[in-house]
Amino acid sequence: MNNLSSFTAQFADNKLQVTFTEYDPKSMTEDATPTKSYKVGGTTYTLPYLGNINQIYGKVVYKVDIIDTSGNVIHTQTLNSATGAIDYTLSPGTYTVTGYYAFTSGDGTSNKISQTITVEDTTPASYTRASVNETSATYQVTVPAKTTVTASLNGATQSLQQSGTITFSQLTAGTSYTVTFTHTLANGETVTLGSDTFTTTSTETPPVTPTTPAQ
Numbered sequence: 001m002n003n004l005s006s007f008t009a010q011f012a013d014n015k016l017q018v019t020f021t022e023y024d025p026k027s028m029t030e031d032a033t034p035t036k037s038y039k040v041g042g043t044t045y046t047l048p049y050l051g052n053i054n055q056i057y058g059k060v061v062y063k064v065d066i067i068d069t070s071g072n073v074i075h076t077q078t079l080n081s082a083t084g085a086i087d088y089t090l091s092p093g094t095y096t097v098t099g100y101y102a103f104t105s106g107d108g109t110s111n112k113i114s115q116t117i118t119v120e121d122t123t124p125a126s127y128t129r130a131s132v133n134e135t136s137a138t139y140q141v142t143v144p145a146k147t148t149v150t151a152s153l154n155g156a157t158q159s160l161q162q163s164g165t166i167t168f169s170q171l172t173a174g175t176s177y178t179v180t181f182t183h184t185l186a187n188g189e190t191v192t193l194g195s196d197t198f199t200t201t202s203t204e205t206p207p208v209t210p211t212t213p214a215q
Helices: none
Strands: 007-012 015-020 035-040 043-048 060-067 073-079 083-086 093-103 113-119 126-132 137-142 148-153 156-160 164-168 176-184 190-199
Touching: 007 093, 007 113, 015 060, 015 093, 060 083, 073 083, 126 190, 137 148, 137 176, 148 164, 156 164
Parallel strands: none
Antiparallel strands: 007 015, 015 083, 035 043, 060 073, 060 093, 093 113, 126 137, 137 164, 148 156, 148 176, 176 190
């Protein structure tokens, strides 16, 4: 098994793309009997390479392991070509991606080359007013990974580091309030998401309109 000289992995367009050095001779990655070309003088000869090795070990394939931060292999994929996209959905986080050559039959592999990648959370931060009553208001908040969303109302603040709800209570009935939302990014930068104004419901009972008895 030849040594793997280079391997790269990058996350682009929501896919993990990998590139290996193409195995030499390429015929060993094909189903047919592997061959290799030799040039003697001015003549090129194509001959079987190491005999029919496919009958013993199978062809050479390109293998990729994806390892999480706990050291667990969460996905392994075999490719028949030196470049390709990995058919696996990665959640936001940091991963080690390892590439190597292997035979389809047998345990032998080449050396392994690893690369660390980080998948960013592209979900935008957002908020939606869920409910308002006489004394409270509740918001549903979406928080991207490794960031924080903070809501402020009359000097009181509440923060979330993962998606959930924020409720401001002990409000006064029939009163107008404004809640301001800010988003703190992973690098510490703070961005204003906007504000929402609402009025709590009133506790007053509407007057009863008297009715005149029919004559």
